Amino acid sequence: MEPDLNFGWTSTVGNVILGATKSEGGTRSKSYTLGGGTTLPFMEKDLSFPAPLIAFEICDDPRYWSPIVNDFCGDLVNDPGAWAKTAETAYGADLVRLCLTSTKQRDFSDIPAIGKTVESVLAATTLPLVIEGSNEPKIDSEVFLKCGETGQGEKLLLGTAEAGRYRSIAAAALAYNHSIIAQSPIDINLAKQLNILLKEIGVTRDHIVIDPYTGALGYGFEYSYSAMERIRFSALKGDTDLAMPQICAPSDSLTVKEVREAEGPARDSMAIEWEFTTSLAAAVAGAEIVCVRHPDTVKRLKAAFAGLSARTEV
Amino acid sequence: MSDVTLARKTGNEQLKKNIAKLSGEFSYEETAYHLPVSYALTGTAVHTPAAAAEVFAKTADNPLVAAECILAGETAAAGKEPAPYTGFISDTVLRKLGYSLVDGSILGLALIVGSPKSAESAAAICRELQEKYMLTFLSGGVVPTLSEAGVKLGLDYRLIPLGSKPLHSVHFVDIVTRVAMMFGGVAPGDIHRLLAYAAERAKAIVIVFPGLSDEDIAFVDGMRVLGFPILTLGGYEGGDWVPAAPEEVVRKGMDLKGIRVTVTAIPIPMACSPAFEGKSIRKEEMQVEFGGGRSPAFELLRMKNPGEIEDGKVTVIGPEIDAMKEGGAYPLGIIIDVTGKTMKKDYEPVLERRIHNFINYGEGSWHVAQRDLIWVRISKEAYAKGVKVEHLGKLLASKFRMDFPQLLDAVSVTLITDPEKVLAAKKEAEEIYAERDARIKGMRDNDVDTYYSCTLCQTFAPNHVCVITPERPALCGAISWLDGKIAYEISPSGANQPVEKGALINAQNGEFEGVNRFVKKASHGEIERCSLYSVMEFPMTCCGCFEAIALMLPEVNGIMVVNREYKGMTPSGMTFSTLAGTIGGGAQTPGFAGISKNYILSDRFLQGEGGIERLVWMPAQLKEELKSRLVPLLESKGHPDLFDKIADETTAATIEDLTEYLTRVGHPALAMKPLM
Numbered sequence: 005m006e007p008d009l010n011f012g013w014t015s016t017v018g019n020v021i022l023g024a025t026k027s028e029g030g031t032r033s034k035s036y037t038l039g040g041g042t043t044l045p046f047m048e049k050d051l052s053f054p055a056p057l058i059a060f061e062i063c064d065d066p067r068y069w070s071p072i073v074n075d076f077c078g079d080l081v082n083d084p085g086a087w088a089k090t091a092e093t094a095y096g097a098d099l100v101r102l103c104l105t106s107t108k109q110r111d112f113s114d115i116p117a118i119g120k121t122v123e124s125v126l127a128a129t130t131l132p133l134v135i136e137g138s139n140e141p142k143i144d145s146e147v148f149l150k151c152g153e154t155g156q157g158e159k160l161l162l163g164t165a166e167a168g169r170y171r172s173i174a175a176a177a178l179a180y181n182h183s184i185i186a187q188s189p190i191d192i193n194l195a196k197q198l199n200i201l202l203k204e205i206g207v208t209r210d211h212i213v214i215d216p217y218t219g220a221l222g223y224g225f226e227y228s229y230s231a232m233e234r235i236r237f238s239a240l241k242g243d244t245d246l247a248m249p250q251i252c253a254p255s256d257s258l259t260v261k262e263v264r265e266a267e268g269p270a271r272d273s274m275a276i277e278w279e280f281t282t283s284l285a286a287a288v289a290g291a292e293i294v295c296v297r298h299p300d301t302v303k304r305l306k307a308a309f310a311g312l313s314a315r316t317e318v
Numbered sequence: 319m320s321d322v323t324l325a326r327k328t329g330n331e332q333l334k335k336n337i338a339k340l341s342g343e344f345s346y347e348e349t350a351y352h353l354p355v356s357y358a359l360t361g362t363a364v365h366t367p368a369a370a371a372e373v374f375a376k377t378a379d380n381p382l383v384a385a386e387c388i389l390a391g392e393t394a395a396a397g398k399e400p401a402p403y404t405g406f407i408s409d410t411v412l413r414k415l416g417y418s419l420v421d422g423s424i425l426g427l428a429l430i431v432g433s434p435k436s437a438e439s440a441a442a443i444c445r446e447l448q449e450k451y452m453l454t455f456l457s458g459g460v461v462p463t464l465s466e467a468g469v470k471l472g473l474d475y476r477l478i479p480l481g482s483k484p485l486h487s488v489h490f491v492d493i494v495t496r497v498a499m500m501f502g503g504v505a506p507g508d509i510h511r512l513l514a515y516a517a518e519r520a521k522a523i524v525i526v527f528p529g530l531s532d533e534d535i536a537f538v539d540g541m542r543v544l545g546f547p548i549l550t551l552g553g554y555e556g557g558d559w560v561p562a563a564p565e566e567v568v569r570k571g572m573d574l575k576g577i578r579v580t581v582t583a584i585p586i587p588m589a590c591s592p593a594f595e596g597k598s599i600r601k602e603e604m605q606v607e608f609g610g611g612r613s614p615a616f617e618l619l620r621m622k623n624p625g626e627i628e629d630g631k632v633t634v635i636g637p638e639i640d641a642m643k644e645g646g647a648y649p650l651g652i653i654i655d656v657t658g659k660t661m662k663k664d665y666e667p668v669l670e671r672r673i674h675n676f677i678n679y680g681e682g683s684w685h686v687a688q689r690d691l692i693w694v695r696i697s698k699e700a701y702a703k704g705v706k707v708e709h710l711g712k713l714l715a716s717k718f719r720m721d722f723p724q725l726l727d728a729v730s731v732t733l734i735t736d737p738e739k740v741l742a743a744k745k746e747a748e749e750i751y752a753e754r755d756a757r758i759k760g761m762r763d764n765d766v767d768t769y770y771s772c773t774l775c776q777t778f779a780p781n782h783v784c785v786i787t788p789e790r791p792a793l794c795g796a797i798s799w800l801d802g803k804i805a806y807e808i809s810p811s812g813a814n815q816p817v818e819k820g821a822l823i824n825a826q827n828g829e830f831e832g833v834n835r836f837v838k839k840a841s842h843g844e845i846e847r848c849s850l851y852s853v854m855e856f857p858m859t860c861c862g863c864f865e866a867i868a869l870m871l872p873e874v875n876g877i878m879v880v881n882r883e884y885k886g887m888t889p890s891g892m893t894f895s896t897l898a899g900t901i902g903g904g905a906q907t908p909g910f911a912g913i914s915k916n917y918i919l920s921d922r923f924l925q926g927e928g929g930i931e932r933l934v935w936m937p938a939q940l941k942e943e944l945k946s947r948l949v950p951l952l953e954s955k956g957h958p959d960l961f962d963k964i965a966d967e968t969t970a971a972t973i974e975d976l977t978e979y980l981t982r983v984g985h986p987a988l989a990m991k992p993l994m
Binding site for chain 1 (some may be wrong): 413414416417418419420421422423500501502503594776780811812813842843
């Protein structure tokens with residue numbers, strides 16, 4: 005007998021739209037509608053339900069990036085535009101996530117440069133874009149204003165809002181109609197609270213993607229998994245303050261001891277293995293976007309998601 | 319001197335005449351909102367005199383609509399005013415301004431209209447607005463006055479000259495209405511939401527200098543509908559305009575609108591962070607101390623009426639620290655006065671408890687106990703860095719404002735070190751403590767229809783739900799019913815939510831339909847029933863923070879209690895930590911309940927099991943701690959000798975010892991109805 009995969013749930017995960025095509029006022033080749041899930045991931049009756057999206061992460065200052073990825077990608081890491089294009093055409097990513105690591109420099113103030121970087125990436129790839137803004141609260145206001153303004157019409161996903169630090173990013177979302185990533189430290193109640201704070205400031209729930217914070221596999225991922233699962237349950241049970249799609253970025257995977265200490269050819273395979281396994285687990289727990297940094301992880305995830313989505317009766 | 323009420327009347331008539339005289343077409347460039355005020359109020363795009371007349375009639379002759387249409391007509395006929403005047407501000411610029419408002423880099427908006435008599439006082443007002451992160455718009459005679467006095471104007475200086483005539487202040491209103499539509503999700507024509515947004519979200523104030531015509535007065539007065547306070551510096555009387563002196567007008571306006579300058583740094587010569595909270599200052603590290611039984615000291619937080627106190631003011635009455643001997647004990651009175659639109663007298667004790675945390679946040683300051691039992695120390699190290707008594711006040715004033723930005727508008731602190739004055743003020747404080755105690759004491763579960771939940775611990779005990787009643791504090795002992803109520807009022811979406819009691823199911827066990835409903839939902843469907851007063855049947859879930867555990871001992875037909883501090887073995891054969899591990903994590907374990915120590919003194923304690931007569935064993939230390947309150951309580955219940963009949967580890971270490979002891983002393987539990 006086929007088990008009932010609905011468990012009496014009455015609600016669905018809310019929708020968030022990423023990216024805007026020409027007819028929608030932007031310049032992307034496609035847009036994605038996240039959410040809509042009625043049960044646990046990969047268990048939808050409708051087999052055409054979309055698999056999780058894979059975002060390939062790039063940065064604008066490789067000094068703050070994993071040396072494994074830098075070595076693998078070569079000169080591309082010095083040209084965010086070309087890197088983004090490669091992510092689309094060669095790596096096979098669904099989304100590009102641009103991390104503005106240049107803002108990590110001490111006393112960073114070159115805001116116009118950020119605008120240029122965002123412009124060049126938007127011009128180089130036709131994929132919808134996720135932008136990780138400032139790393140320093142002092143410049144949040146200027147950085148997010150610049151990102152929001154430059155990407156006006158493109159329905160970006162901007163990151164990352166936290167409980168003590170969400171106003172600038174919310175302002176950019178409101179002013180230029182983007183969505184935002186709301187991150188809480190592996191805690192369902194704090195996730196909910198942040199969503200409520202965002203709601204109070206005027207960000208509607210169809211513009212919020214929850215980042216429950218992703219620990220690396222073997223380094224605390226089980227906590228993330230549990231928080232994600234509970235967020236998903238709450239959404240399905242009708243808690244509208246938690247009924248948003250989730251995003252996971254297992255970037256910590258590239259800094260775990262096993263990956264750091266691997267040498268020679270094992271380095272890449274260890275990095276991929278760690279990133280892949282953590283991302284896959286995150287997708288199974290409910291992530292609708294997983295963000296990875298090693299190009300070869302993208303292909304492996306694609307294959308795994310295809311297998312899970314095309315499940316057949318046993 | 320213009321009478322606002324009279325002027326408004328003639329002004330409105332004049333506006334009505336002028337709107338009828340409109341001709342030609344008019345529109346602003348670079349906006350998707352047409353004439354924004356008219357569009358926001360009615361959803362109609364006005365570009366012609368006919369549409370203007372229609373909207374004016376539709377809004378019951380609204381003076382803001384009239385003024386907007388008239389100005390648009392004039393601008394279309396005469397063209398835009400030359401720089402520095404901005405005239406109508408485009409959507410693109412507005413988006414940036416709105417961004418700064420949401421983002422918090424601008425705290426609010428101010429409009430200054432009219433012709434100041436003195437350039438100096440107008441400049442001073444502008445400077446104060448700049449310092450307080452307000453974005454200020456100017457219209458009328460004030461612009462040339464400021465320019466001539468050398469004040470720099472423009473967006474970069476947060477002083478925006480809208481136009482040469484008071485009528486140009488209409489642009490101030492069109493900005494607010496566009497912000498409501500762009501950022502507040504207000505649909506054009508949804509007048510209800512627009513007004514709500516303007517009143518609650520738009521942090522705007524209006525400052526009026528003399529020289530307004532009747533029409534000007536009529537439409538400026540029309541802004542009151544949007545909830546903007548209108549302050550006048552003279553020249554007007556009557557109506558609802560608030561007179562103010564130049565040096566207080568900004569503060570008064572911001573107070574009236576509830577705009578608060580956020581405190582980010584505390585101006586004291588020592589670090590201040592929760593990281594230092596647990597650090598104590600030992601005798602040899604101490605420069606001076608206050609209270610702790612060595613000298614009289616007290617603390618008191620009082621609510622005052624808005625405007626009665628000056629925000630951030632710290633006063634020290636008596637000698638400063640440099641006049642005190644090293645290692646000495648001196649008297650101290652800490653009086654904190656607060657105001658806030660949503661502040662209530664009931665919140666005083668809850669906020670007062672925060673003094674303890676805040677003083678301990680200081681790297682070189684330390685605080686224990688409460689009310690007139692406080693004990694405060696300042697370290698030698700802090701003294702060497704220049705910390706004075708005054709800085710405790712600065713720390714408190716800043717921290718209260720930082721931690722309760724929604725609740726408190728102003729905080730001032732008075733620190734008394736003069737011995738005579740401390741004693742006098744302490745006497746007054748003690749009267750206030752007594753009043754407060756009287757308010758809470760005697761409150762019964764039956765007196766209220768609503769209890770409060772606490773799900774703070776769901777972070778680690780996912781399905782745990784505490785239900786807090788007047789007679790049963792949270793099991794951690796830290797949150798009373800009143801605290802829960804206040805926490806809910808302060809933060810309506812927080813961890814303390816109201817629980818409607820609903821219909822009674824079982825009076826003895828304290829089971830209610832509403833409580834069950836709430837617990838089921840808040841426990842994510844895990845817990846179906848919850849008895850508030852029973853250990854045996856459907857007891858409350860336990861997180862892990864309980865001060866003590868009550869558990870049944872079937873062998874003696876009684877209940878024992880063990881507190882967290884007791885490390886030894888109990889007659890149950892388990893230590894506190896073993897027990898805690900067994901029952902915690904959000905589970906419901908019949909026969910076991912996590913409780914606060916104070917709950918032992920409640921009339922509801924063990925009600926489901928027949929009352930406190932069931933209590934057979936407690937650690938000696940806990941018995942001693944409760945003795946002064948427990949003995950009279952037991953006496954009042956007709957058991958003057960029960961206290962001694964309750965065993966402890968010295969009289970009964972094992973269950974065998976306990977059975978023998980209870981039989982010997984004739985403990986009432988032995989004869990009660992069987993527990994199982």
